[in-house]
Amino acid sequence: MNPGPTTPAFSRRQFLRDGLRLSAVAGAAGLAGAMAGRTQAQTTVWQIDPAKCVRCGNCATKCVLEQSAVKCVHAFDICGYCQLCTGYFEPEPNELTTAAENQQCPTAAIKRTFVEDPYYEYEIDENLCIGCAKCVEGCTRFGNGSLYLQIRHDRCLNCNECAIARTCPGDAFRRVPVTHPYLLKTDTH
Amino acid sequence: MATAPDSPVYRTAVSTAWVAGVFLVVVAGAMLYQRLTANSNDPWKSPQLLELKEQLRASPKDEKIKERIRELDLKFRQRYVRRLALTRTGGWLLLGGSVILVVALATAMETRKVQPLPRPDPTAGDRAQRDRAVARRAVGVAGAAVAVVMVGAAATLRSPPTVGDRGGAGAAAEAAKAAVAPLPPASEFAANWPQFRGPGGSGVATAAEVPLSWNGASGAGVAWKTPVPEPGFNSPIVWGDRIFCSGGTREKRVVMCFDLATGRLRWDRVIEKVPGAPAQAPEISDQTGYAAPTMATDGVRAYAIFATGELAAVNFDGSLAWAKHLGVPKNLYGHATSLAVWQGRVIVQLDQGESGPANSRIMAFDGVSGKQLWEKARSVPGSWSSPIVIEAAGKTQIIALGDPLVTAYAAGDGAEPWRAELPGGEVTPSPAFVGGLVLAVNPHNALLALKPDGAGDVTASHVAWKAEDDVPDVTSPVGNDELVFTVTSDGKLLCFDVKTGARVWMHELKQEVQASPAIAGGRLYLIGSNGVTIVAAVAREFKELARNELGEKIVASPAFVRGKIILRGLENLYCLAGETPKPGTP
Structure with a gap:
């Protein structure tokens, strides 16, 4: 006797529906995992410790960007507003004027403004600054260290392995929390 | 109907692809050329500008040079800005060209596609x-x-394999032998010159017969003279028939071994690929160089440290036992503190920072494995003084100077039995242990004689005497049970009574002195930077016994072993084995 067609316990339609559900759950879990990993990876960013920086000049040439993400920054509350700024002027400058032969900065990125006799204010133009640390060397060695280098995070790609950190002779590069991405100087060196 | 290759769409697509391809090659080539020439065009590296600035220093009133500098500066900066703009534009052009190329190729291929007709x-x-x-x-x-x-x-x-595994099975066997070899007895340490300023680090040689006179020009008294391949201001050390010294540049750091009998360079070992060392060595001041610290040996291995922070142990056959990187010392002029050894341990004093404490520390490493045995933080900035190991008050103590402290550490575990304050400035002279007293110098303050049996802060309780005038600035004191001698870098030689600290006499040598004085064969050896060694009597009045010219600048301190003096000039190593008066002869 032919028992006739029977309804299978697990239909093809149900199999497809369950498969779709499972795929959706797996996809959502994968996405959540990826997002979590990305969030984790971005909890820290690279930064230069000014106390360890040896002003070697690598920051200008080793960054993967055409123009380095490392820039000179100025701690105005430390600055002496010197007329003879050793960060701005060449050693033993010809004259204390803004002429090219007197300026330390190769790209004229430091703007010098008269305040009142004998004080001058110095401001960094980050579009011109290449992070060569010439001014930092002068200010740190002979001044009070108000010019120093920092990675600007509006430019930095935050590479997993920072190309400058790999070659930094002073081990000055370290990861800092993304909530406090700058290591700012508050006191003279 | 036209076949696919003849269709106008196909021909247009192929032509477009060709144009886009050529365009991409031209743009990419231009960008590549710009990238390759970028370094030479960097405004901050122009040798022309640097040279012109030098010329301006020589002729500060020369308006033509100033004009030329301004023109070049403007030109380089304009070129630099143009390059940045070109890079940005080039990137967009490459992207656009690539899109056109891909679309054109895809269209051409689609047009040309012929449906396959499979046959059985x-x-x-x-x-x-x-x-x-x-x-x-x-x-x-x-x-x-x-x-x-x-x-x-x-x-x-x-x-x-470790960093040092380079010498094959033979070297490995030698290294294994060295690793288990027992350390030589104390008598052998006394007979050799195992570290900066000899056994105990106090600049006193046990050798009874020591050359009195020599002459570099005539060669009299000079047993041999050998060029040293790598530069360094460190002093030679001697063990058995081997002389060790180190040399270094930014490119490479080297340990060298010379034959005591002939001066032949037995081997040199490049210290490289040390784990943790930066790919490019830091720049160090020429005044100090990469190899200012003197090496040390325990009779089984020779140890070296460089201004880059690389610490290495080399077996006597030249194979590397181990090497490690201690971090680049943040030292204003470059690390110059020499190593000390005690019972198969290497003592490393690593003071750093320009003002105030900055990770300064003193460490002991196991000579066999390189494993760190202990480490103590030091609340001092950078210094250039070298530690010594002394036996005093029933204990083995390491004496280390810094600003503002004279500190004693227990050699076994680094515990600090006592310290004394001696504030001043840049501490360069090393301590000495003379007549039961620790002599400590701070060039901007005083020469202190301290009794080494105190506990805690002994500044007020254990200062035997203090001298404040004409304190040596570079060289270290030397003395015997009766007298102490110091010499300033401008040549003021002073003699003190070791018990009372009273000044006995002062004599102007009238020559610059960078090498620390030494007592050998009962005489005082004072080596001038000009290569002239003045030999004086160890006595209560100044008496010059000999004056010997070598003809080469010398800043390293001498080594005395078995009737010979080993001197390192700026370029050559000398073995002096001239007239050796019998002991007791002045």
């Missing part, structure tokens, strides 16, 4: 089966090969 192939089934069989066999063979390689790798790579 009666052998296709057999061929497919054959292919499958071959594929199965290939997978089997490849799997077996991978398994063999894995087993082989597991067997051979069980012990990863």
Whole structure:
């Protein structure tokens, strides 16, 4: 006797529906995992410790960007507003004027403004600054260290392995929390 | 109807692809050229500008030079800004060109595509089966090969090679022998010159017969003279028939071993690829150089440290026992503190920072393995003084100077039995242990004689005497049980009574002195930077016994062993074995 067609316990339609559900759950879990990993990876960013920086000049040439993400920054509350700024002027400058032969900065990125006799204010133009640390060397060695280098995070790609950190002779590069991405100087060196 | 290759769409697509391809090559070539020439065009590296600035320093009133500098500066900066703009534009052009190329190629291929018309192939089934069989066999063979390689790798790579594994089985056997070799007895340390300023680091030689006179120009009294291949301001050390010294540049750091009898360079070992060392060595002031610290040896291995922070142990056959990187010392002029050894341990004083404490520390490493045994933080900035190990008050103590402290550490575990304050400035002279007193110098303050049996802060309780005038600035004191001698870098030689600290006499040497004085054969050896050594009597009045010219600048301190003096000039190593008066002869 032919028992006739029977309804299978697990239909093809149900199999497809369950498969779709499972795929959706797996996809959502994968996405959540990826997002979590990305969030984790971005909890820290690279930064230069000014106390360890040896002003070697690598920051200008080793960054993967055409123009380095490392820039000179100025701690105005430390600055002496010197007329003879050793960060701005060449050693033993010809004259204390803004002429090219007197300026330390190769790209004229430091703007010098008269305040009142004998004080001058110095401001960094980050579009011109290449992070060569010439001014930092002068200010740190002979001044009070108000010019120093920092990675600007509006430019930095935050590479997993920072190309400058790999070659930094002073081990000055370290990861800092993304909530406090700058290591700012508050006191003279 | 036109066939695909003849269709206007196909021809247009191919032409467009060609144009886009050529465009991409031109743009990419221009960007590549710009990238390759970028370094030479960097405004901050222009040798022309630097040279012009030098010229301006020589002729500060020369308006033409100033004009030229301004023109060049403007030109370089304009070129730099143009390059940045070109890079940005080039990137967009490459992207646009690539899109056009891809679209054109895709269109051409789509137009040319001809639908396949398969024909019946009666052998296709057999061929497919054959292919499958071959594929199965290939997978089997490849799997077996991978398994063999894995087993082989597991067997051979069980012990990863260390940095020093370069000398093959022989060197490995030598190194293993060195690792288990017992340390020589104390008498051998006294007979050799195992560290900066000899046994105990106080600049006193045990050798009874020491050359009195020599002359570099005539060669009289000079047993041999050998060029030192690598530069360094460190002093030679001697063990047995071997002389060790180090040299270094930014490119490489080297340990060298010379033959005491002939001066022949036995071997040199480049210290490289030390784990943790930066790819490019830091720039160090020429005044100090990369190899200012003097090496030390325990009679089994020779130890060296460089201004880059690389610490290395080299076996006597030239193979590397171990090497490690201690971090680049943040030292204003460059690290110059020499090593000390005690019972197979290497003592490293690593003071750093320009003002105030900055990770300064003193450490002891196991000579066999390089394992760090202890480390103590030091609340001092950078210094250039070298530690000594003394036996006093029933204990083995390491004496280390810094600003503002004279600190004693227990050699075994680094515990601090006592300290004394001696504030001042840049501490360069090393301590000495003379007549039961620790002599400590701070160039901007005083020469202190301290009793080494105190506990805690002994500043108020254990200062035997203090001298404040004409304190040596570079060289270290030397003395015997009766007298102490110091010399300033401008040549003021002072003699003190070791018990009372009273000044006995002062004499102007009238020559610059960078090398620390030494007492050998009962005489005082004072080596001038000009290469002139003045030999004086160790007595209560100044008496010059000999004056010997070598003809080469010398800043390193001498080594005395078995009737010979080893001197390192700026370029050559000398062995002096001239007239050696009998002991007791002035």
